[in-house]
Amino acid sequence: MKKIVILGAGTGGTVMANLLHKRLDRKDWTITVIDKDDDHYYQPGFLFIPFGFYTKEDLLKKRSKFLPKGVEFVICDIERVDPAANAVLLRDGRHIAYDLLIVATGTDIAPSETPGMLDGWRDTIFDFYTADGATALAAKLKAFPGGRLVVHVNEMPIKCPVAPLEFAFFCDWCLRRHHRREAIDLVYVTPLSGAFTKPVASKALGVLLEERKIGTVADFSAERIDAAARKIISYDGRGVPYDLLVTVPTNMGAEMVERSGLGDELRFVPTDPATLRSVKHENIFVIGDASNVPTSKAGSVAHFESEILVGNILRAVDGRPLEPGFDGHANCFVETGRRKAVLIDFNYETEPLPGRFPFPVVGPMPLLKPSRTNHLGKLAFRWIYWHMLLRGRPIPFVPARMKMAGKERPAGA
């Protein structure tokens, strides 16, 4: 009997367990999934917790509920992987041997990477990338009398690079509805040169910031935070004052990745961007935020990767050559407030472009433009996530590889 071990039962790990359980020969293979707890959060929902639309309990289900029967689920902290011995060492001393390993341990915020950030943590400095952080921020926002609210991205790459923009847009809308916008100055601070990483989308999203009277400070790379003076200070000596700082701290992979010697300087696992195999180890594969592949860290990416990765794992099992099938496809709804959202669809080669999705002309969803349909799509996605995506069911009309049909490149871009 051979064994596949999956580290992490988040989006990527859960999908892989479901797909492999269906497609591997169960006479020859067993599947074991390891995670530190049994709490699976619908993370795209974190954005709405600070504004009182969800509580964290609304977004929580049991990881074990989404793993197929017949897959072993071990709940324990992972000490490290020993790639030379093909074994995973658990915190409680257990050794779990593997023939093939899938790393799906995701990414987390690391506020301690920025000097001074923890000094004001959950006092005047908040995150919304964790269930607890978003919940604490909800209480803070409710009581916030007014002043300067700074939405801040510390360092790229981050999980869901549009989330801080969504936060700013949605915050603007909620404040307006409650007639509190006049009392609050909204500022967006980013290490990028504009609203987004790619030119066409950066322009389109930058316009939305302007329309909403959200100030932008670009090319701002934070060296430290002076929490007592309530100021972010950049490497080139600029200072941005705040009364309330909503930050996306540096994102890093799991500490276990570093202890195992598998990671780069941000603890992401160097991974072949097309085959999704570890660059260093033939029998280790990586899915989702845990890898260093140059596309967005997002649930949609993990979903698209899973369809390619399951094929490559079946090839590896049979000793056949892998297929360089992954194109970096990402598909993200960007909530813009006013019950509208923008949809972006892109990959390694093609930046987010305007057009219609998933079908040319008829859409029904416009790309790179706020619309009601996209907002409904975003709301519907929670159901799709729990009932289709995690189970490894294909999403109708949205294949793993990006389609160019329906996209238009604007003149001069």
Added chain:
Amino acid sequence: MPQKLVGSATIDVDAEGFMTDPAQWTREVAAAIAQEEGIAALTPAHWKVIEYMQKEFKETGQAPSIRRINKTGVVSTKELYELFPGGPAKKAAKIAGLKKPEGCV
């Protein structure tokens, strides 16, 4: 593919001004791009960073991030910002004749 005249040489560049043909890179081209980016003269400290970036690119196929440059001890992040004001990873990659760093996605 757009072309651009820097100093006395013509180079192929992408839409954001990053060189697309490494064979066209010379130290003179680097100095000319640096001037366009507001760096009057390339000092030995600049060259240390540029050469490290080229070496790293050759080995990994990617321009190193600011964090990586800092961690490998070439120069500290603070110094890097003093050498290449604005966006140092992007600016240094452009001067070194590399494609835009992939960290930004």
